[in-house]
Amino acid sequence: MSTDLTALFFTVNPCDPLATDAQGRLDFWNNNRALLSTHGLDLYELSLVGSGTNFIDCWPSQYPMAGGTYPFAHCEDISQHAEWGLLEPFSTTTRGGVIFANDRGNRPVALKLVENNSCEHIILKLIMDVQDCDGYIPGIVPVLNLIPIAGHWIVVMPRWECGPSEGWFFSVRELLFCFEQLLCGLVFLHSRRIVHRDLHSRNCLANFFPTSPNNIEYSDAANPLQKLQASHTLRYGWIDFGYSIPLPPQTDLETCRLHRRESFFGAWEVPSDTLTGKSTYNPFAFDVGTLGLYFCSISQHLTPQIPLLAPFLDMMITRKVHSRFTADAALEFLRFIQSSLTKEELMRPCELPPYTEYSAERYDRWQGLPRDFVEEWGHMREPELPLWLRCVRWVLERYDAVADLVVICRRGLDRIRDKSRILLYNNILSSTAF
Structure with a gap:
C-alpha cells in the first residue's frame, strides 16, 4: 500500500503536473474514515466534481462550532447567512491532497498525507517537539497530531483560512x-x-x-x-x-x-x-x-x-x-x-x-x-x-540556450576565482612563515 500511496499522492506526471487521480484519493480518505474516527475526527462528506475531473467537493455533515479558542479558528456564525446558492456552507473544492474534518469538539481541522522521513515529516515533527516544550510558535500554524498510516503520516492541523492580501487590514x-x-x-x-x-x-x-x-x-x-x-x-x-x-x-x-x-x-x-x-x-x-x-x-x-x-x-x-x-x-x-x-x-x-x-x-x-x-x-x-540589466534578463528569459551558456561561463569564472583565492592565500601563508 505504501507504493500505491506514493504513486497516488506524491508522484508528479511531468507531461501534466496538475493531473491527479481524484477518484483514488477520494477512495483513500473514505476508506480510512473509521481510522480517523478513532482519533476523534469526523471526515467531511466527499464527492467528485463531475466526471473525469481532478477535483473533490468537501463539506461538513455538521457545521463547525462558531467562535474558536486558539489554536482553532474563529468560525463564522452560520446564522448570519441564509442564502447559499449552489454552495454548501463551509464547503470547499480540493485536489484531495489536503482534506478536512471536525474534531470531537466540532472544531474544523485540515488533514494532509506526508511521506515517512520526508523533509516535510521531519519539519512537522520538529514543530510538534518545540510546541510540546515551549508552546505554540508565533507565525507557524500549529501541528495538532501525526497519525501513522501504511508507512506514511496524516498530519492534523487546525483549519485556518483567509490569507491576507491588499486592502485586507482594518488598521x-x-x-x-x-x-x-x-x-x-x-x-x-x-x-x-x-x-x-x-x-x-x-x-x-x-x-x-x-x-x-x-x-x-x-x-x-x-x-x-x-x-x-x-x-x-x-x-x-x-x-x-x-x-x-x-x-x-x-x-x-x-x-x-x-x-x-x-x-x-x-x-x-x-x-x-x-x-x-x-x-x-x-x-x-x-x-x-x-x-x-x-x-x-x-x-x-x-x-x-x-x-x-x-x-x-x-x-x-x-x-x-x-x-x-x-x-x-x-x-x-x-x-x-x-x-x-x-x-x-x-x-x-x-x-x-x-x-x-x-x-x-x-x-x-x-x-x-x-x-x-x-x-x-x-x-x-x-x-x-x-536598463542594461533589464535587457540581460529579457534575453535570458527568452533564450534557454543563452541562459545555459551564461550559467556555464559563470560557473567557470567562479571556479577560477576560487582557485585564485586559494593560491593567494597559500602565497600569503608562505611569505609569513618563519
Whole structure:
C-alpha cells in the first residue's frame, strides 16, 4: 500500500503536473474514515466534481462550532447567512491532497498525507517537539497530531483560512502585527536551518474560517473579519512544508549556497537572485526576498502613510544579496517601525491600494516622502533597475540556450576565482612563515 500511496499522492506526471487521480484519493480518505474516527475526527462528506475531473467537493455533515479558542479558528456564525446558492456552507473544492474534518469538539481541522522521513515529516515533527516544550510558535500554524498510516503520516492541523492580501487590514497596527507574526515564523524556521521555499499568499493563513470566502465584504466595516482584527484576536501563520529543506544545524546563514535549480520551486513571485545565470544562491536570503515581495504586494502603496516601510521593504528585496535583511534583522526593523508610531497612527485604517499594479522592482516606494526622511534613510534605498540589466534578463528569459551558456561561463569564472583565492592565500601563508 505504501507504493500505491506514493504513486497516488506524491508522484508528479511531468507531461501534466496538475493531473491527479481524484477518484483514488477520494477512495483513500473514505476508506480510512473509521481510522480517523478513532482519533476523534469526523471526515467531511466527499464527492467528485463531475466526471473525469481532478477535483473533490468537501463539506461538513455538521457545521463547525462558531467562535474558536486558539489554536482553532474563529468560525463564522452560520446564522448570519441564509442564502447559499449552489454552495454548501463551509464547503470547499480540493485536489484531495489536503482534506478536512471536525474534531470531537466540532472544531474544523485540515488533514494532509506526508511521506515517512520526508523533509516535510521531519519539519512537522520538529514543530510538534518545540510546541510540546515551549508552546505554540508565533507565525507557524500549529501541528495538532501525526497519525501513522501504511508507512506514511496524516498530519492534523487546525483549519485556518483567509490569507491576507491588499486592502485586507482594518488598521496599520494589524498590518504590522501580521508582518511581525510572519517574520517570527520565518525567524523560527531559519534558526532551525529550515528553508521554506514556498512563501506566498496561499501558504499564509489567519485563524478565521468563513462560511464562504465570497461572504466577506472587505469594504464593510461590520464584516466579521474586521471585527476580529479590531479586537486583535486574529493570528497569522505559515503552512505547507512540501518544498522545504532542513539543512544541517551548523549551516551558516550568510555563506550557505545551494545549486540554482533548488530555487525553482513553490512561490511564483521570487527575487531575481538566479536570473542572470548565477550557478548558486543563498536559500535563506532567497526566502527573505520572497517574503519581501509578498509584503510589497500588500503594503508598498502605504509608504506615504508609513514612510519607514520604504527602507524596510527595500532592504528585504534588494538585489545586493549580501546586504539584504536576514529574517532576524527584518523583524528587528519591523518592531522599530511599530515603536516609532503613535497610538493614533497605529489605529488609522490602511489606505486602499491604487487600481494600477506595479511590480516591486518598478514601484517607487520613496515617491512623495519628505526630503529630510529620504536624506536620513536614503542609504537603504534600492536603486532603480538599470536598463542594461533589464535587457540581460529579457534575453535570458527568452533564450534557454543563452541562459545555459551564461550559467556555464559563470560557473567557470567562479571556479577560477576560487582557485585564485586559494593560491593567494597559500602565497600569503608562505611569505609569513618563519
